[in-house]
């Protein structure tokens with residue numbers, strides 16, 4: 590199967606006064622139909638530039654973007670416009686037309702495409718129903734909450750029947766509860782219509798909530814990519830580790846101490862493992878953090894243990910946990 594988005598050796602340079610900024614540095618990535626692909630990185634990493642290169646809002650300096658078999662660099666302007674119709678986009682600040690009501694906002698792209706007014710309204714109401722906002726059809730954007738505005742933007746993008754939906758920090762202006770409901774809606778859309786979704790975010794929680802795959806971008810380079818559950822269980826790059834650990838509330842407690850992070854499938858019997866480890870090594874451990882996360886339908890448990898000060902006993906414990914086939918990561922290098 591061919592990927593629906595193929596990014597090959599993508600490079601983007603910006604010239605700012607007499608300085609050259611290397612915003613994207615040799616990025617190659619395959620995204621397949623039906624995936625929810627997260628692109629995550631710190632501020633300035635190059636995420637927005639990358640997503641804007643996917644529909645040629647930004648032209649890459651070199652490299653190729655192939656969407657549904659079409660190399661965007663080789664298309665005429667007309668062909669590019671036609672291909673862009675397959676790629677919808679939603680934004681952090683929703684980009685609604687403030688002087689139009691909700692229904693007219695959703696109708697707008699259909700009007701531009703020449704759909705008859707009556708048909709457009711019917712379709713728009715259908716999409717408003719899907720996003721749960723039928724009763725707000727006559728309201729104006731100023732009368733809506735942030736979450737409702739993003740729902741309108743989602744209904745509007747669905748009205749163009751996209752194959753791909755790009756979400757640029759689409760939940761960054763929303764509170765955690767509203768974020769969850771918008772992510773749930775995106776997941777439903779992905780499952781119901783088979784739309785491939787690319788999500789740009791700086792929050793690992795967003796990736797963990799709905800993405801099947803993730804690419805970690807750091808200083809314009811691809812640091813690591815793959816299945817979210819694999820990277821969560823055993824992050825390899827320093828950037829992936831940083832992103833996964835940045836959410837821990839107990840980071841302060843871990844500072845200066847020797848801690849390990851273990852990850853296990855929820856149904857595996859980890860409790861006897863910890864208990865037996867303590868009995869075998871004859872030293873107690875401190876549980877600093879324990880949490881279960883649902884990653885794309887796979888329940889994963891994670892725990893952060895503070896090891897005894899005695900290094901030899903600590904080493905024995907690490908060995909014990911590894912022998913028990915748990916994913917074990919020593920945290921001392923990355924905390925703080």
Ligand SMILES: Nc1ncnc2c1ncn2[C@@H]1O[C@H](COP(=O)(O)OP(=O)(O)OP(=O)(O)O)[C@@H](O)[C@H]1O
Pocket residue numbers: 603604605610611612630631632633634635636637638639791
């Ligand atoms: N139009 C532009 N002109 C000049 N430099 C730019 C332009 N757009 C982006 N850059 C630079 O490219 C780099 C990557 O920026 P980009 O906006 O893609 O990062 P980001 O990961 O999306 O960051 P954020 O999360 O803060 O939006 C930054 O150094 C930025 O200053």
